[in-house]
């Protein structure tokens with residue numbers, strides 16, 4: 362019996378480098394009301410709504426995946442709060458907690474958060490990541506094509522409602538690196554966790570260049586001009602390396618300069634049923650019809666999914682740097698808004 366077969370018997374998806382898969386990110390829509398420079402193309406071509414998996418289908422898939430070892434599901438997009446029914450979906454997912462699911466999270470741009478916050482809390486959402494790339498009104502608009510005010514109100518409302526929040530900030534050279542210090546001060550003042558994210562080559566129009574990345578080293582150099590920065594050495598499967606400033610946690614996700622791929626335990630599904638074993642995977646796996654059959658012919662669909670996913674996940678590449686150095690084998694245009702960050 363091959364080691365792949367043994368693992369399938371244990372019902373936990375694992376890859377060839379021994380990384381067990383515990384986290385699933387589900388993009389429920391590719392649509393978004395923002396146009397972040399580092400994510401959305403100038404002219405996005407949205408997925409047709411009738412091609413999206415229904416929430417019932419997504420629920421059945423989550424049920425299947427929880428029984429294969431998934432402990433944490435993150436709902437993302439596009440902008441997840443733009444898809445009607447998402448709050449109900451989060452409430453439904455709670456029933457998987459008796460099967461091994463430990464946490465349901467969401468990543469949002471925060472624009473509609475104020476109106477949804479109570480519903481999300483009641484639905485049992487465990488925590489929420491909110492993107493905030495600048496505290497400067499004009500710069501925020503330049504980055505997103507939207508106003509900052511609703512986002513700040515959303516953050517405030519989420520805190521008031523007692524939701525656990527983290528703020529995500531993507532940094533781009535000569536654009537918003539001047540926000541590092543203001544955002545750290547703001548996060549300490551408001552007692553919210555902040556994570557800086559290195560700009561990745563996942564922008565909609567393929568304009569990314571290495572020179573645009575503000576690296577972890579550069580972020581630390583700027584921080585240490587103003588603060589004493591202590592490192593927490595236990596990263597585990599957390600993508601962010603953790604630092605402390607005045608005992609306040611600051612994370613840095615440095616996929617480009619210092620990737621966390623070695624411990625990666627994540628899998629991803631996009632809104633129309635394409636499955637990815639890595640954010641940077643050159644090829645996805647279209648499992649839409651099998652997911653749909655989980656509702657109509659569960660046994661047959663589970664059998665097919667076990668075989669297809671087991672094989673695809675097993676062959677997950679070592680990581681970002683390994684993929685970059687491979688010869689080009691597909692023209693997959695990888696954009697963050699389509700797969701979900």
Ligand code: SAM
Nearest residue numbers: 399400438439440469470492529560561697702
């Ligand atoms: N619309 C929601 C939001 O913005 O939070 C959820 C989807 S968004 C694709 C998820 C995360 O990906 C956000 O934190 C966003 O900042 C991040 N992201 C998007 N494009 C990125 C890029 N090129 N490099 C690094 N992070 C990126």
Ligand code: SF4
Nearest residue numbers: 393395397400439470
């Ligand atoms: Fe929309 Fe999020 Fe992409 Fe910004 S990062 S364009 S908010 S999907």
